[in-house]
Amino acid sequence: MAYFLIDSLKTQTYDALVVGSGISGGWAAKELTQQGLRTLLLERGRPVNHVTDYPTALLNPWELEHRGQVPLAVRNEYSIASRNYAFHEDTMHFFAKDSEQPYVQEKPYDWIHGYQVGGRSLTWGRQTQRWSDFDFEGPARDGYAVDWPIRYTDIAPWYSHVERFVGITGHKDGLPTLPDGEFLPPHEMSCVEKYFKQQVATRHSDRHVIIGRAAHITEPKPIHLQQGRARCQHRTLCERGCPYGGYFSSNASTIPWAMRTGKLTLRPHSVVHSIIYDEQKGLATGVRVIDTQTHQMTEYYARIIFLNASALHTNLILLNSTSHRFPNGLGNDSGLLGTHMAFHSYRGRVTATYDGFLDSTTDGRRPNSSYMPRFRNVFKQETDFLRGYAATFYSSRGQIDNQEGVGATLKQNLLNSQPGEWQVGSAMMAETIPKAQSTVRLDPVLKDNFGIPQLRVSVDYDDNDRKILKDFFEQFTEMYTQAGFKNIRAIDTGRLPGSENHEMGGVRMGRDSRTSLLNRWNQLHHCPNVFVTDGACMTSTSTQNPSLTYMALTARAAHYAVRQMKAKNL
Numbered sequence: 029m030a031y032f033l034i035d036s037l038k039t040q041t042y043d044a045l046v047v048g049s050g051i052s053g054g055w056a057a058k059e060l061t062q063q064g065l066r067t068l069l070l071e072r073g074r075p076v077n078h079v080t081d082y083p084t085a086l087l088n089p090w091e092l093e094h095r096g097q098v099p100l101a102v103r104n105e106y107s108i109a110s111r112n113y114a115f116h117e118d119t120m121h122f123f124a125k126d127s128e129q130p131y132v133q134e135k136p137y138d139w140i141h142g143y144q145v146g147g148r149s150l151t152w153g154r155q156t157q158r159w160s161d162f163d164f165e166g167p168a169r170d171g172y173a174v175d176w177p178i179r180y181t182d183i184a185p186w187y188s189h190v191e192r193f194v195g196i197t198g199h200k201d202g203l204p205t206l207p208d209g210e211f212l213p214p215h216e217m218s219c220v221e222k223y224f225k226q227q228v229a230t231r232h233s234d235r236h237v238i239i240g241r242a243a244h245i246t247e248p249k250p251i252h253l254q255q256g257r258a259r260c261q262h263r264t265l266c267e268r269g270c271p272y273g274g275y276f277s278s279n280a281s282t283i284p285w286a287m288r289t290g291k292l293t294l295r296p297h298s299v300v301h302s303i304i305y306d307e308q309k310g311l312a313t314g315v316r317v318i319d320t321q322t323h324q325m326t327e328y329y330a331r332i333i334f335l336n337a338s339a340l341h342t343n344l345i346l347l348n349s350t351s352h353r354f355p356n357g358l359g360n361d362s363g364l365l366g367t368h369m370a371f372h373s374y375r376g377r378v379t380a381t382y383d384g385f386l387d388s389t390t391d392g393r394r395p396n397s398s399y400m401p402r403f404r405n406v407f408k409q410e411t412d413f414l415r416g417y418a419a420t421f422y423s424s425r426g427q428i429d430n431q432e433g434v435g436a437t438l439k440q441n442l443l444n445s446q447p448g449e450w451q452v453g454s455a456m457m458a459e460t461i462p463k464a465q466s467t468v469r470l471d472p473v474l475k476d477n478f479g480i481p482q483l484r485v486s487v488d489y490d491d492n493d494r495k496i497l498k499d500f501f502e503q504f505t506e507m508y509t510q511a512g513f514k515n516i517r518a519i520d521t522g523r524l525p526g527s528e529n530h531e532m533g534g535v536r537m538g539r540d541s542r543t544s545l546l547n548r549w550n551q552l553h554h555c556p557n558v559f560v561t562d563g564a565c566m567t568s569t570s571t572q573n574p575s576l577t578y579m580a581l582t583a584r585a586a587h588y589a590v591r592q593m594k595a596k597n598l
């Protein structure tokens with residue numbers, strides 16, 4: 029018997045465990061296996077292989093049973109996910125149903141998941157901007173959250189490391205607020221976007237309209253070809269899964285790369301229940317995993333554990349990891365686990381029309397838009413609200429159909445539709461302030477389908493968010509008016525917190541174990557072989573889309589972990 033036990037312990041023991049195979053988990057798996065660690069990647073969802081498991085990727089619109097629409101009965105099963113802009117008939121298989129993700133909304137909150145290998149890397153919008161010291165120094169300067177334990181110079185080489193592998197299109201704009209990266213050739217701005225850029229620049233030296241930076245290969249480098257990825261085909265069908273690997277997903281890039289090392293074991297259908305803590309060692313020794321098909325629980329062991337289950341799930345796993353030493357969740361001596369949650373406010377939109385440039389139009393499909401980095405309260409506090417917002421700027425000409433006449437005349441008229449006037453718009457992406465009362469906690473009674481406590485989410489907008497929204501409306505209405513745009517509409521979309529998919533916090537980084545959970549290397553202060561490198565680690569949110577920063581922090585932490593293992597410190 030004893031031999032059997034040893035054998036089974038052996039098969040369940042690895043050098044490293046990674047929980048979650050989405051954007052950040054894919055990076056953890058890649059970096060750890062490349063440095064020689066036998067790594068087990070645990071994923072609660074089903075397998076999704078690159079190319080072969082993208083069932084709609086090459087379908088024409090008329091080949092979709094409902095022409096892209098989702099029938100009401102099906103939509104009702106996805107009442108939360110279906111509010112997401114990317115949820116359609118051709119993408120819905122990459123979103124989780126309500127029944128798969130029961131949670132308690134103490135305040136309305138859209139928690140959107142992709143329960144599959146690759147997580148939300150399959151459906152993300154691919155916008156990737158670096159942070160600068162205006163972001164890392166924000167909490168210390170403006171007196172909220174806690175000071176980040178790192179600065180731009182700590183992470184800059186890791187941004188470069190990630191960008192080269194991912195493939196980021198962008199233009200070197202030389203802006204102090206939005207550091208340049210390792211860019212592939214940029215997409216082109218339309219004539220109206222260039223015009224607006226110039227209009228804004230003539231009135232505001234600190235406001236910049238630039239082409240967006242996005243995870244699309246506009247010109248493959250050898251490192252992308254080695255991954256089997258090719259140039260973006262500009263189909264803008266990205267959320268179906270890209271068979272060309274033209275945009276970055278874990279499935280096209282990091283996971284197959286890690287597989288090639290021969291060091292990766294990928295275990296789908298494996299929901300991590302909790303982390304096992306050994307009081308004698310003062311370290312975590314493994315995780316408890318429930319097989320989602322058999323409901324059997326198994327334990328897996330390793331010297332280090334990376335939590336990359338996405339921000340709220342990572343909070344849940346830690347809160348559910350109780351022991352004699354940590355009765356309130358692993359590493360939670362400060363009592364701050366699950367507090368100071370934050371997100372990005374996407375509530376604002378300003379649209380307009382423009383009747384200039386009627387001799388020009390756009391051609392093809394650009395999987396990107398123009399972008400305005402934050403300009404409020406950057407160099408000094410200038411408003412009655414903290415922080416600020418970035419925004420997109422997009423433009424296109426719609427088609428005007430002439431439906432006059434009957435018979436042959438009508439046919440002729442319909443075949444000769446003309447471009448209409450320019451439609452322009454901006455969507456706000458605002459920072460929210462992490463607060464002690466913005467929390468996720470375990471429900472004491474309610475459980476999910478696997479007997480794991482449900483999460484109670486209590487996150488909401490506050491006065492600062494309302495002031496930011498008002499300012500966004502005022503500033504963009506003014507800039508649009510000055511540019512000669514017409515029919516300007518300021519729209520409060522009423523989007524709920526969480527709906528932007530940028531959930532962050534709960535396990536924040538900091539300098540002091542009394543006021544934070546993680547140190548500057550993303551290690552739990554009180555359980556140093558557990559690393560948290562998804563959105564849960566974020567001390568503040570700033571305005572940039574966050575995934576590039578999760579990837580860079582993950583790569584940085586993985587290299588540190590391996591160095592510490594080699595030095596026998598872990």
Ligand SMILES: Cc1cc2nc3c(=O)[nH]c(=O)nc-3n(C[C@H](O)[C@H](O)[C@H](O)COP(=O)(O)OP(=O)(O)OC[C@H]3O[C@@H](n4cnc5c(N)ncnc54)[C@H](O)[C@@H]3O)c2cc1C
Nearest residue numbers: 048050051052072147148153154155300338562573574575
């Ligand atoms: C439509 C859309 C547009 C977006 N646009 C952008 C954008 O433009 N730019 C940007 O930066 N971000 C964008 N995002 C957000 C981006 O997708 C997330 O920030 C990113 O995926 C987070 O990475 P992650 O590794 O933390 O989590 P995910 O990618 O969500 O992966 C987490 C994985 O963990 C698994 N998991 C969860 N719990 C467990 C458990 N207990 N045990 C085992 N496995 C578990 C999940 O099934 C999932 O596969 C967008 C998201 C969506 C849906």
